Amino acid sequence: MKIQVRVPATTANLxxxxxxxxxxxxxxxxxxxxxxxxxxxxxxGEGAEELPRDATNRVLHSxxxxxxxxxxxxxxxxxxxxxxxxxxxGLGSSAAAxxxxxxxAAAWLGLSEPPDRWLELATELEGHxxxxxxxxxxxxxxxxxxxxxxxxxRVPVPPLRVVLALPAVxxxxxxxxxxxxxxxxxxxxxxxxxxxxxxxxxxREGDWxxxxxxxxxxxxxxxxxxxxxxxxxxxxxxxxxxxxxxCISGSGPALAAFAPANHEAIAAAMAEAFAAAxxxxxxxxxxxxxQGVQTSVALEGPDGP
Ligand code: HSE
Numbered sequence: 600m601k602i603q604v605r606v607p608a609t610t611a612n613l614x615x616x617x618x619x620x621x622x623x624x625x626x627x628x629x630x631x632x633x634x635x636x637x638x639x640x641x642x643x644g645e646g647a648e649e650l651p652r653d654a655t656n657r658v659l660h661s662x663x664x665x666x667x668x669x670x671x672x673x674x675x676x677x678x679x680x681x682x683x684x685x686x687x688x689g690l691g692s693s694a695a696a697x698x699x700x701x702x703x704a705a706a707w708l709g710l711s712e713p714p715d716r717w718l719e720l721a722t723e724l725e726g727h728x729x730x731x732x733x734x735x736x737x738x739x740x741x742x743x744x745x746x747x748x749x750x751x752x753r754v755p756v757p758p759l760r761v762v763l764a765l766p767a768v769x770x771x772x773x774x775x776x777x778x779x780x781x782x783x784x785x786x787x788x789x790x791x792x793x794x795x796x797x798x799x800x801x802x803r804e805g806d807w808x809x810x811x812x813x814x815x816x817x818x819x820x821x822x823x824x825x826x827x828x829x830x831x832x833x834x835x836x837x838x839x840x841x842x843x844x845x846c847i848s849g850s851g852p853a854l855a856a857f858a859p860a861n862h863e864a865i866a867a868a869m870a871e872a873f874a875a876a877x878x879x880x881x882x883x884x885x886x887x888x889x890q891g892v893q894t895s896v897a898l899e900g901p902d903g904p
Pocket of ligand 1: 611612617618619689691727729730772776819848849850
């Protein structure tokens, strides 16, 4: 048996959707697992030098939690992680690890439940439902926690390309959250509700003019921008190159720029602005991932029928 899992990066918040929405992105981590005499963990790509190669690895730790729920210990396995999502970048690498681990365990256990069944467990393991939900569901995911628990829905959006620019600094989400005020004025909440609602409509309709108006935030970006060297310059460069809207991806430091065209030029302009501000940046142009985590199981192994 060989299990293959592919899980997308995510960009949470999308400006005014703080803690309440995220998009799945076409930048994937892949995980392969097969039975082995003892646990073996291989990591390639992003984080290869620093991620643990034992059961404390987030993928394995999350998988173990689902096995535990089914009354079984984590079986010995060989796991290969091919990581393309940079760590501590605001692109959902930890949500991808958690969701990937749960998908791996579910396939191993032969569960046929839909991935949204793992929303609570994945959020318990990772902490941020606005990253977890799009990694599970794909597309644009809206989430809320209320008295009855978590609720998440996937909103269909047309094909859309997103420019990502990641300056060479790392931001720990926990630290980026400590910068936020515990209380905010009612006027800011009203501003936020209106803009978040308009944003969903703009994304669903592919309305670029409205998107440029709607992607404005008062709850987190004003406090977090200072963690990102070159923030102002990169946003201005993206706009000048044709971006309709730019937001901090998750808690940063990556920025996500949205545009109907000129994506490569926008990426180049952002990279240049970051470099001029002393923060060399990597860039990607990615599609919105319409599907969330995907799993396949080859029962006969790679040489099978
Ligand atoms: N909504 C979370 C935050 C996402 O902004 O802190 C973390 O990626």
